[in-house]
Amino acid sequence: MYFQKLILKFVLILMSLATYLAPISAASRDENVLIVGANIGNVPWEFQDTAGELIGFEIDLVNEVAKRLNREIEIINIPFNGLFSAVQSSRIDIAISSITITEQRLTSVSFAQPYYDSDQSLTIRSDSNITSVNDLQDEVVAVDTGSTGDIWASENQQQYGFKEIRRYEGIAPAALDLQIGRVAGYISDIPAMQYYTKDKPELKVVERIRTGGSYSMMFRKDDELALSVNEIITTLKQEGLVNELHNKWFGVLAEESTSTAKVTAMPGVKAGLLLNFMDTFLNKAVFVETLPMLLLGLTTTLKLGLASIVIGLFFGLLLALNRLYAPAIARVIAKVYIDVFRSIPLLVLLIVIFYALPFVGISLSPFTAAATALIIVSSAYTAEIFRSGIEAIPKGQFEASQALGLSFAHMMKDVILPQATRIVIPPLTNNSINVIKDTALASVVAMPDLLKQATQAQAIAANPTPLIAAAGIYLLVLLPMVLAVSHLEKKYSKRNQ
Amino acid sequence: MGSLIRLENVSKHYGKFMALQRVNLEVAEGEVVSVIGPSGSGKSTLIRCINLLEQYDDSGKITVNGTVVRKGADLKNVRANVGMVFQNFNLFPHMTILENVKLAPMRVDEISTEVATKRALTLLDNVGISDQADKYPGQLSGGQQQRVAIARALAMEPKILLFDEPTSALDPEMVGEVLNVIRKLADEGVTMIVVTHEMAFARQVSDRVIFMDAGQIVESGTPTDIFDATREPRTLAFLKNVLEH
Ligand SMILES: Nc1ncnc2c1ncn2[C@@H]1O[C@H](COP(=O)(O)OP(=O)(O)OP(=O)(O)O)[C@@H](O)[C@H]1O
Numbered sequence: 001m002y003f004q005k006l007i008l009k010f011v012l013i014l015m016s017l018a019t020y021l022a023p024i025s026a027a028s029r030d031e032n033v034l035i036v037g038a039n040i041g042n043v044p045w046e047f048q049d050t051a052g053e054l055i056g057f058e059i060d061l062v063n064e065v066a067k068r069l070n071r072e073i074e075i076i077n078i079p080f081n082g083l084f085s086a087v088q089s090s091r092i093d094i095a096i097s098s099i100t101i102t103e104q105r106l107t108s109v110s111f112a113q114p115y116y117d118s119d120q121s122l123t124i125r126s127d128s129n130i131t132s133v134n135d136l137q138d139e140v141v142a143v144d145t146g147s148t149g150d151i152w153a154s155e156n157q158q159q160y161g162f163k164e165i166r167r168y169e170g171i172a173p174a175a176l177d178l179q180i181g182r183v184a185g186y187i188s189d190i191p192a193m194q195y196y197t198k199d200k201p202e203l204k205v206v207e208r209i210r211t212g213g214s215y216s217m218m219f220r221k222d223d224e225l226a227l228s229v230n231e232i233i234t235t236l237k238q239e240g241l242v243n244e245l246h247n248k249w250f251g252v253l254a255e256e257s258t259s260t261a262k263v264t265a266m267p268g269v270k271a272g273l274l275l276n277f278m279d280t281f282l283n284k285a286v287f288v289e290t291l292p293m294l295l296l297g298l299t300t301t302l303k304l305g306l307a308s309i310v311i312g313l314f315f316g317l318l319l320a321l322n323r324l325y326a327p328a329i330a331r332v333i334a335k336v337y338i339d340v341f342r343s344i345p346l347l348v349l350l351i352v353i354f355y356a357l358p359f360v361g362i363s364l365s366p367f368t369a370a371a372t373a374l375i376i377v378s379s380a381y382t383a384e385i386f387r388s389g390i391e392a393i394p395k396g397q398f399e400a401s402q403a404l405g406l407s408f409a410h411m412m413k414d415v416i417l418p419q420a421t422r423i424v425i426p427p428l429t430n431n432s433i434n435v436i437k438d439t440a441l442a443s444v445v446a447m448p449d450l451l452k453q454a455t456q457a458q459a460i461a462a463n464p465t466p467l468i469a470a471a472g473i474y475l476l477v478l479l480p481m482v483l484a485v486s487h488l489e490k491k492y493s494k495r496n497q
Numbered sequence: 498m499g500s501l502i503r504l505e506n507v508s509k510h511y512g513k514f515m516a517l518q519r520v521n522l523e524v525a526e527g528e529v530v531s532v533i534g535p536s537g538s539g540k541s542t543l544i545r546c547i548n549l550l551e552q553y554d555d556s557g558k559i560t561v562n563g564t565v566v567r568k569g570a571d572l573k574n575v576r577a578n579v580g581m582v583f584q585n586f587n588l589f590p591h592m593t594i595l596e597n598v599k600l601a602p603m604r605v606d607e608i609s610t611e612v613a614t615k616r617a618l619t620l621l622d623n624v625g626i627s628d629q630a631d632k633y634p635g636q637l638s639g640g641q642q643q644r645v646a647i648a649r650a651l652a653m654e655p656k657i658l659l660f661d662e663p664t665s666a667l668d669p670e671m672v673g674e675v676l677n678v679i680r681k682l683a684d685e686g687v688t689m690i691v692v693t694h695e696m697a698f699a700r701q702v703s704d705r706v707i708f709m710d711a712g713q714i715v716e717s718g719t720p721t722d723i724f725d726a727t728r729e730p731r732t733l734a735f736l737k738n739v740l741e742h
């Protein structure tokens with residue numbers, strides 16, 4: 001019965017996911033409004049000024065394009081690696097965010113002609129003596145998840161001997177970790193980093209990494225809009241407007257040979273097939289290619305989850321016993337702890353632990369930070385579960401134990417906890433499921449967990465299959481636990497009748 | 498001869514309410530004392546103070562076998578000397594009958610499993626349920642469970658047994674089997690205090706009967722003194738009330 005409900009739920013989720021991502025949503029909105037997705041904060045391309053106004057090279061450009069198309073424009077903020085599925089599903093018409101045109105992306109999306117030739121760059125702390133990527137042997141390097149820098153660093157990890165590649169969601173957290181010293185270098189788009197470090201003397205761009213690559217606007221595959229926009233960009237280049245924007249944002253005009261000045265062809269369309277549902281969401285080739293990455297992520301997720309669950313159980317029990325039986329002060333402390341950490345969102349706690357504690361000299365690795373946050377919160381929940389379990393044991397059990405002369409420890413161990421355990425196993429298993437689900441939040445501290453691996457894979461392949469696969473893997477791991485809980489609940493409720 | 502249990506001036510407050518008011522009582526070794534009285538008169542409170550399931554006021558003093566009953570290191574000795582049987586049995590439901598009986602000897606006296614098992618089986622035999630040793634409490638009748646509870650209390654070889662209405666939760670047809678076990682213990686000379694509503698049993702078994710009301714011991718005497726010869730109006734009213742029902 002429960003099982004059927006669960007399957008039904010899963011099917012419903014899949015269906016809503018499909019409608020959410022499928023092109024039909026385009027029909028339900030105002031045709032005249034051009035919807036543009038951008039990773040706001042990506043200087044100097046699209047970011048907010050102090051008044052909250054959206055500004056930047058690409059903002060100016062896309063505004064001009066909309067004007068020429070005679071359409072209204074609405075710009076929405078979408079993280080970089082969410083832009084791919086957003087155009088594929090027609091949730092947005094155009095994606096901007098200094099997106100590099102790559103062969104692989106062209107199999108799933110379309111681009112207009114490029115308007116900026118870029119390279120990657122290495123940014124370091126000004127006080128370090130690193131001068132190039134050759135100095136990064138056995139060092140941790142930062143990249144943006146699924147970006148060109150990520151692709152380059154992954155391909156060259158062996159050659160340069162990077163100890164680890166840490167993946168961030170945007171410039172700000174990566175730059176913060178660079179300043180703290182958790183990473184030795186940050187590989188990212190050169191224009192963005194030059195702009196970003198302009199007013200930050202503590203950071204320095206020391207090397208251009210010649211990856212080539214040009215930026216353009218991204219569209220759903222074979223969208224006719226791409227053709228119209230491409231023509232408008234041709235006109236804008238001929239009018240010299242694109243290069244004016246270059247001058248406005250970088251203080252110099254681009255050279256005549258660059259794609260900022262010169263009209264170029266629209267990037268070739270690969271495998272002219274329109275992708276159907278299967279190719280988009282359940283692409284076998286992408287699945288096979290990314291599965292090893294996902295399994296690596298699963299290992300991290302399970303390690304993190306299990307460590308947090310086991311240690312959280314231990315501390316939770318300790319807390320519960322303190323909360324119930326310790327002297328007044330310890331009891332109050334336990335209560336405050338339990339209440340506070342059940343009220344703080346895990347994500348907030350995680351960010352505080354990872355990004356704020358370094359300022360008081362405590363710098364934890366992503367794994368330790370994530371595990372600490374999960375344990376802190378999980379033990380608070382576990383404590384409440386244990387407490388209610390212990391309180392559900394009739395008073396007579398305590399009195400009989402005391403009358404027999406059992407010590408407190410023996411009373412707990414032999415009489416109370418074995419009975420409480422039966423009561424708390426279903427809620428504890430539920431809590432464990434939540435802990436494993438919450439490990440996904442560890443992506444924000446650059447932990448390569450299952451979700452992180454999946455978002456990275458989908459950005460590189462420009463295809464949502466890895467995300468669907470990750471959902472499937474979570475389901476495979478958690479569904480048996482969910483079923484076990486309902487089984488246990490049924491069993492105990494029967495026994496108690 | 499020395500008293501095994503001595504209560505001097507024992508009071509018990511629940512907030513402003515006094516559940517016990519300056520109670521004095523001595524129980525000699527081998528003596529069987531029944532405590533009777535109306536509901537709420539403090540009978541349970543009285544015996545629960547003796548093994549410190551309830552804390553009594555600082556003004557009073559209880560000693561068991563010469564040891565003062567207070568929180569601290571000596572409490573262990575007191576509880577080892579005092580067994581208690583509850584109205585609701587309070588067996589440990591997750592353990593078998595045998596495990597229930599041998600738990601405390603193994604944990605408190607650190608007796609080996611073999612010895613504890615042997616002793617437990619003997620005790621279960623004495624109360625007539627050794628054949629149920631491997632069952633769980635939930636599988637037994639109320640009368641059987643209470644007999645197990647008595648065996649469990651006896652397993653610590655206490656000098657004193659406290660009973661708090663041991664038959665009140667039982668179906669009438671099971672009262673007899675439990676009372677018989679207690680009677681047998683009384684005959685063997687075990688010191689005990691029995692809070693009970695079974696007047697016939699109190700009359701038959703007790704060396705002394707205590708009548709309590711409003712947290713005080715109103716009178717104390719032989720069964721004949723209390724049941725046949727009392728002049729105390731409160732006792733008379735209580736007995737009249739009980740015998741009518
Ligand atoms: N934990 C408590 N808090 C407050 N008052 C209590 C508490 N326990 C007992 N009392 C009160 O103390 C008085 C004596 O209670 P006690 O249980 O000793 O009575 P009793 O003689 O055993 O009655 P019964 O025959 O109903 O078992 C009662 O008025 C009761 O309400």
Ligand SMILES: [Mg+2]
Nearest residue numbers: 540541542661
């Ligand atoms: Mg009572």
